[in-house]
Amino acid sequence: MSAPTATRVGPGQGRAFLGVLGRDIAVTGKEFGTFISQVLMQPFFLLFVFGVVLGQLGYVTPGYAQLLLPGLLALNAFFVAVQATAIPLVIDFSYTKEIEDRLLAPLSTRLVAVEKIVFGASRGLFGSLVMIPVGYLVLGNVDWQLSGLPFSALLLVLGSLAGGAAGLVIGTLVSPRKINVVFALVITPLLFTGSTQFPFLQLENLRWFQVICALNPITYISEGLRGALTPSVPHLAWWVCLLALIAACGIFGAIGIQGFVRRALD
Amino acid sequence: MSTQTTTRPSTGDGVDEAAPAVEVADLVKRYGRSTTPAVDGLSFAVRRGEVFGLLGPNGAGKTTTVGILTTRVRKTSGRATVAGIDVAGDPVGARAVLGVVPQRPNLDRSLDARGNLVWHAAYHGVPRAKRQALADELLERMGLLDKATTNPDELSGGQAQRLIIARGLMHAPQVLFLDEPSTGLDPQARLFVHDRVVELAASGVTVVLTTHDMDEAAKLADRVGIVDHGRLLALDSPSGLVAGLPGEATIDLVLTGADVATVQGRIKEVRGVAGVEDRSDELATQLRVRADGEAGAALAPVLGAVADAGATVSQVELGEPTLEDVFIDLTGRGLR
Incomplete structure (x- = not known):
């Protein structure tokens, strides 16, 4: 503490930010088993039933699993991030107030909100990446164009960040009494309108459903990943996906950070 | 943060030493559409090293005042500084020099007792090498060394309160705010908390405490401000206030x-x-x-x-x- 002015006391905000992020990561590390099972259960069964069981019974074509896997990566990136951000915030702000000590860290309140997004996104990204080995194990072989991996990584990062930001919106706007209803009314539709289980462009005969899918950010992760990894499946142009995800990050981020500041300060 | 091996206040290192520890001038807080302000033109100053008590019934505006001073509540008008730092203008700077013991326990239940202290120190940029030793030192002072690995859920009310005080001291704040520090504690735990407050004051930390308990105010505070309906009604030493009757x-x-x-x-x-x-x-x-x-x-x-x-x-x-x-x-x- 040798700074010259009264306002420059204490550590830089960067160190405080890393401290707060470090705490969240350490806590995840302690409950890693729970985290990993929570992350893997749903996509594993989706992949197993739709990719393996229905394939063996002859109800879906053999190529379907290759279409599904990128979608499940997209789904996990977004959902795991939403849950990691939203659920603890709803509880923290309403009951336990456990976040207060972090709100009193020498860190601007907005940056605490950004930390929540970044942490949620890092969980989302992790949840998405572990689907790759699971895919190999369940499907036996995965037919990906490896040159698409860098762009896929970018899409997953953006998709996770959009999920973290959307989680911040839910976490700061929803009261704990309503969180179950919100999850039922928001999460379930998101699950099935993200073009995870089907290619977006082939919905032309179901136009109304295609419009709904266009509003779901997961669509742009799924479609972008297919474009990069399995280009033979019809997919949206890469730049559409990129712009849509950047927009989703911006819109959810702005609303979420504003909501967070409103909840954190009286 | 070079002087952070003990909980000594880090006065003098780049902070305006002449400024009062806490200064509040014409402070007003109006919540939402409420017609009556919670804090209504409050003014007082706390000297460095002083134990200052805000005494008043529930709803007098004490907690709101502390909330503004600790950067969690936004003032409507007026001025509030801690160690010379304007809490509204530079909340981040203010958070580095103040510690808070809130009215409601808000310990992090994803961490054990020591973890609460160590991570708090991390948020405040205390060097990694010093965090553990500092945490153990404070756990010992608060009589909690045997509870270091206990989850906050399993601590008694008094133990939790002591852990919260220890946490508030981990970054060696110059001013410690205690909001109703002994409400809900049994007499023994209360006494222990009182002794720690006396100790803190002796070590040079400025303490601002709110209470609706006149005995607590009389016992601990060098000076007491009596507040009601968000206004300061009197301000003096406890004996001075009584002598004025x-x-x-x-x-x-x-x-x-x-x-x-x-x-x-x-x-x-x-x-x-x-x-x-x-x-x-x-x-x-x-x-x-x-x-x-x-x-x-x-x-x-x-x-x-x-x-x-x-x-x-x-x-x-x-x-x-x-x-x-x-x-x-x-x-x-x-x-x-």
Whole structure:
């Protein structure tokens, strides 16, 4: 503490930010088993039933699993991030107030909100990446164009960040009494309108459903990943996906950070 | 953060040392559409190293005031500084020099007791190498070393409160705010917390505490500000506040059999009586007489006056005025 002015006391905000992020990561590390099972259960069964069981019974074509896997990566990136951000915030702000000590860290309140997004996104990204080995194990072989991996990584990062930001919106706007209803009314539709289980462009005969899918950010992760990894499946142009995800990050981020500041300060 | 091996306050290292530890001027806070402000033009200053008490009934605006000073509540107008730092203009700078012990326990239950301290230090940029040793030192001081790996859920109310105080001290704040520090604690835990506050003050940390307990304020605070309806009614040392009351002793009477006003009138005429207060409730007629000089000297003529008015005394108690009397004198009602 040798700074010259009264306002420059204490550590830089960067160190405080890393401290707060470090705490969240350490806590995840302690409950890693729970985290990993929570992350893997749903996509594993989706992949197993739709990719393996229905394939063996002859109800879906053999190529379907290759279409599904990128979608499940997209789904996990977004959902795991939403849950990691939203659920603890709803509880923290309403009951336990456990976040207060972090709100009193020498860190601007907005940056605490950004930390929540970044942490949620890092969980989302992790949840998405572990689907790759699971895919190999369940499907036996995965037919990906490896040159698409860098762009896929970018899409997953953006998709996770959009999920973290959307989680911040839910976490700061929803009261704990309503969180179950919100999850039922928001999460379930998101699950099935993200073009995870089907290619977006082939919905032309179901136009109304295609419009709904266009509003779901997961669509742009799924479609972008297919474009990069399995280009033979019809997919949206890469730049559409990129712009849509950047927009989703911006819109959810702005609303979420504003909501967070409103909840954190009286 | 080079001087962070102990919980000594880090005064002088780049902070305006001449500034009061806490300064509040014409502070106003109005919540939402509420017509009456929670804090209504409050002004006071706390000297460095002082234990300062804000005393007032629930809803007086104490917690709101502390909330503004600790950057969690946004002021409507006025000025609030901690260690010379404007809390609204530079909340991040202010958070580095203040510590908070909130009214409601808010320990991190994803971490054990030591983890709460160590991570708090991390948020505040205490070097990694020093965090563990500092945490153990504070756990020991708070009598919690054997609870280092306990989850906060399993701590008693008193233990949790001590852990929260320890956490507030991990970054060596210059000013520690304690909001109702002993509410809900059993007498033993209360005493322990009181001793720690005294210790802190002795080590040079400025302490600002809020309480609705006059005994706590009288015991711990160098100076007490009495607040009600968001306004400061009086500010002095506890003894100074009590000395400002008319009369040096009190005689409490429980009466039956006569009109209170008549008895009050008769007592007021007695020489050496400085004032008579009606403290009756639904159960009994009660009067508090304030007497100049010793209570014993005024007792006989006061009892005589009661008998003259046709009343019977069923109970007599002699005492000295307390902060509660100051509060009643100022507001006309009791603290609780």
